[in-house]
Amino acid sequence: MSRIDTVLEQARTRLSRLPAADLPAALESGAVLVDIRPAAQRAAEGSVPGALVIERNVLEWRCDPTSDARIPQAVDDDVYWVILCSEGYTSSLAAASLIDLGLHRSTDVVGGYHALVAAGQV
Secondary structure (H helix, E strand, O other), X not given: OOHHHHHHHHHHOOOOOEOHHHHHHHHXXXXXXXXXXXXXXXXXXXXXXXXXXXXXXXXXXXXXXXXXXXXXXXXXXOOOXXXXXXXXXHHHXXXXXXXXXXXXXXXXXXXXXXXXHHOOOO
16 A cells, blocks of 8 residues: 555544535535645536635635634634545645644535535535
8 A cells, every 4th residue: 555545544434424425415414515626626526505615725824713824614622623635645645734724523525526416506
């Protein structure tokens, strides 16, 4: 196994990953969906209605409630962040990074954007 596969596996042990079919219920219960795909990928694949777009390189600064660069939704450590990438790999690493910041309700969508499309959620 490669080192990055090991890191990904370890990251996912800390997440309660969200199946694509469960996303609507999570959003109804107050989850904040964050699309971290780069602009070119969003343009090629499509957007997700209602998702906040925060590219990966600034995610931690925007979601950290103690950061001067936080977004209005980053009110405290109890925000339920659901991170979305294209296929559910980068999002797992990103969600684990938010957990490292103390945002323990962070997770990602299993299979990412592609799984949302397959589940008819987009």
